[in-house]
Amino acid sequence: MESDRDYSADLAAQEAAAREYQPQLEGPLVGERTPSHAITEAYAKADPVYVQKTLALPQTYSHYRPVQGDGNCGWRAIGFGYFEALVQTGNAQLVGAERDRLIQFPILDHSEMVYEDMRDEVAFLMNDIQAAMPDQEAAMDVLVQKFNDLDVANHILYYLRLLTSSFLKGDPNATEYLGFIPEDIGVVGFCQNYLELPGREIEHVGILLLYNVLLKPCAMVIEIAYLDRSPGPEVNTYRIPSEAEGRDPSSLGPVIYLLFRPDHYDILYPHPPPSAAHDIQVHRVSALSHEHQIASNIQNNFQAFGDGAVDMTALTLIPGVSGLGMGMPPLAAPAPSSIESYSPSPQSPWMPSPFADAIPIRQPQPQLKQEQPAPSRRAMSVVSQTVGSRTPPLRFSEYCHPQVAENYTSHEPCFTTSTFKNSHFNTAHYNNPNFQPEEYRPEQDESNYEVVRPTGKRRSH
Amino acid sequence: MEDIQNSAPGSVPAGKLGARKGADPSQNAAKRLQTELMQLMTSPAPGVSAFPSGDGNLLAWNATIEGPADTPYSGLTFKLSFEFPSNYPYAPPTVLYKTPIYHPNVDFSGRICLDILKDKWTPAYNIQSVLLSLQSLLGEPNNASPLNGEAAELWDKDPALFKGKVMDRHKDIGDD
Numbered sequence: 126m127e128s129d130r131d132y133s134a135d136l137a138a139q140e141a142a143a144r145e146y147q148p149q150l151e152g153p154l155v156g157e158r159t160p161s162h163a164i165t166e167a168y169a170k171a172d173p174v175y176v177q178k179t180l181a182l183p184q185t186y187s188h189y190r191p192v193q194g195d196g197n198c199g200w201r202a203i204g205f206g207y208f209e210a211l212v213q214t215g216n217a218q219l220v221g222a223e224r225d226r227l228i229q230f231p232i233l234d235h236s237e238m239v240y241e242d243m244r245d246e247v248a249f250l251m252n253d254i255q256a257a258m259p260d261q262e263a264a265m266d267v268l269v270q271k272f273n274d275l276d277v278a279n280h281i282l283y284y285l286r287l288l289t290s291s292f293l294k295g296d297p298n299a300t301e302y303l304g305f306i307p308e309d310i311g312v313v314g315f316c317q318n319y320l321e322l323p324g325r326e327i328e329h330v331g332i333l334l335l336y337n338v339l340l341k342p343c344a345m346v347i348e349i350a351y352l353d354r355s356p357g358p359e360v361n362t363y364r365i366p367s368e369a370e371g372r373d374p375s376s377l378g379p380v381i382y383l384l385f386r387p388d389h390y391d392i393l394y395p396h397p398p399p400s401a402a403h404d405i406q407v408h409r410v411s412a413l414s415h416e417h418q419i420a421s422n423i424q425n426n427f428q429a430f431g432d433g434a435v436d437m438t439a440l441t442l443i444p445g446v447s448g449l450g451m452g453m454p455p456l457a458a459p460a461p462s463s464i465e466s467y468s469p470s471p472q473s474p475w476m477p478s479p480f481a482d483a484i485p486i487r488q489p490q491p492q493l494k495q496e497q498p499a500p501s502r503r504a505m506s507v508v509s510q511t512v513g514s515r516t517p518p519l520r521f522s523e524y525c526h527p528q529v530a531e532n533y534t535s536h537e538p539c540f541t542t543s544t545f546k547n548s549h550f551n552t553a554h555y556n557n558p559n560f561q562p563e564e565y566r567p568e569q570d571e572s573n574y575e576v577v578r579p580t581g582k583r584r585s586h
Numbered sequence: 587m588e589d590i591q592n593s594a595p596g597s598v599p600a601g602k603l604g605a606r607k608g609a610d611p612s613q614n615a616a617k618r619l620q621t622e623l624m625q626l627m628t629s630p631a632p633g634v635s636a637f638p639s640g641d642g643n644l645l646a647w648n649a650t651i652e653g654p655a656d657t658p659y660s661g662l663t664f665k666l667s668f669e670f671p672s673n674y675p676y677a678p679p680t681v682l683y684k685t686p687i688y689h690p691n692v693d694f695s696g697r698i699c700l701d702i703l704k705d706k707w708t709p710a711y712n713i714q715s716v717l718l719s720l721q722s723l724l725g726e727p728n729n730a731s732p733l734n735g736e737a738a739e740l741w742d743k744d745p746a747l748f749k750g751k752v753m754d755r756h757k758d759i760g761d762d
Contacts, residue, residue: 323676
């Protein structure tokens with residue numbers, strides 16, 4: 126009985142610590158326009174699929190604007206994109222008309238006390254933009270400054286949430302969204318538990334609704350580039366509405382470009398349209414020389430990584446290095462001979478990388494590592510089925526380099542024991558001074574799923 | 587002031603982890619709380635009341651709830667404290683019972699288990715609606731997720747004993 130009580134108190138403390146945990150968020154709410162090479166560099170040590178896709182990114186998008194990932198990033202990115210697109214039209218009258226439309230939009234199921242401050246903040250923002258309007262740069266300054274004032278931004282973004290939920294409640298054609306809404310909670314529950322929950326990430330249906338209420342009346346279009354581990358040399362892009370798919374951007378209204386990484390949105394800016402060929406030349410040249418530098422950085426990293434024994438043909442996978450640029454088809458997998466010559470050294474899993482911080486909590490159940498036979502094509506397809514259960518810290522992709530992922534895990538010393546996991550040395554333990562709860566990572570599950578598919582074959586597209 | 591009666595020995599008080607309380611009152615929170623104060627004064631709800639605690643800090647309030655008739659709490663008055671985060675109303679206030687209360691969803695430190703004060707909070711809730719929710723929780727406890735397991739059990743099994751425990755536990759406290 127006594128030990129039972131201690132156990133439940135422990136659980137309660139763990140639960141409370143997880144509930145109150147606030148990740149340290151760095152940087153501004155909405156950052157400066159940044160050359161998109163910064164993304165490439167951030168992923169230089171990541172999974173080869175990411176390396177490949179982020180190397181191709183700057184060829185389409187010259188800049189990006191980082192958005193803080195506090196659970197509102199999708200709302201923040203689309204909201205900012207909307208106001209920025211309004212500024213870019215240079216049409217002060219349109220800004221005024223949009224202001225009137227937004228503040229007169231009927232907010233359903235809430236007393237004015239709840240939303241009046243939020244609505245006022247939207248009106249102030251649009252008044253200030255309108256006043257600065259002849260000067261687009263000044264108008265952008267207003268927008269960036271307002272979106273970086275937490276008080277102001279909270280109000281504006283929450284008003285967007287209320288517009289969206291009110292649109293859903295008031296839409297007679299809402300049935301088209303019902304497929305996305307969990308049946309047991311219904312429209313009202315969905316509004317309360319998803320759209321109107323502060324800090325709750327936007328989901329697909331939220332984006333559709335926000336598009337319909339905010340962007341569609343101005344003929345704006347969203348294009349989302351998905352940076353994920355799906356196979357392919359470049360990010361996949363999708364447009365909302367789907368009718369805009371495949372059309373030339375010049376034939377569309379303003380387009381808001383977003384970069385989606387699992388659970389996070391940033392804003393992208395494509396290269397200007399090829400109206401002045403000379404300009405484009407200049408851009409391309411600078412872009413290529415920059416990539417070259419990154420490529421050599423990667424090379425150095427690889428060298429340090431594998432005692433120089435790494436097969437450098439991996440570099441040929443990187444589009445842009447050869448100067449051919451986008452549209453280059455994915456190269457065939459390295460020849461089996463190069464696989465056998467690969468001998469990774471036991472890399473410290475504490476190596477700083479974008480993923481390093483997650484290592485201690487990512488470790489799955491402890492298991493005894495058995496000496497693997499020398500990797501061969503045959504062994505690979507068998508072993509790759511088990512790779513998913515021991516996620517390597519660097520998350521090599523099974524698509525590009527299954528042998529790397531496999532060797533890596535088989536050589537990696539396993540630090541996680543159940544004693545460690547349940548001790549306060551584990552940062553996922555509530556008594557750890559650097560407490561950080563384990564987080565559910567859907568993308569990991571997906572990749573596991575891919576790996577354990579019964580066929581055991583790699584996808585070939 | 588952290589009451590550790592219900593914490594595990596050696597555990598870190600939850601409030602010290604990532605708490606964002608006590609920062610400068612933001613203009614959002616102050617403006618919203620002034621509006622709420624006005625609403626509470628012009629259209630008070632029966633059986634509940636709230637007022638800033640009076641030390642010039644709009645982020646700390648005291649409130650009272652009268653136990654509803656036909657419940658074990660009938661005729662009793664409970665004092666509560668509200669502490670608002672600087673990003674109110676985008677995060678819930680911390681609400682504690684100051685008057686000792688025997689209830690399935692309140693622990694012996696006065697901490698309350700109610701979803702709208704945790705992960706179901708939205709800016710649509712306010713002081714008055716929180717107080718009314720707490721008042722109805724007195725008559726309809728959520729026995730599926732108790733903080734006080736004994737109370738949850740007795741609620742159905744032995745209403746007379748439950749009522750006795752409520753009266754034993756209750757004691758009026760003065761204003762601090």
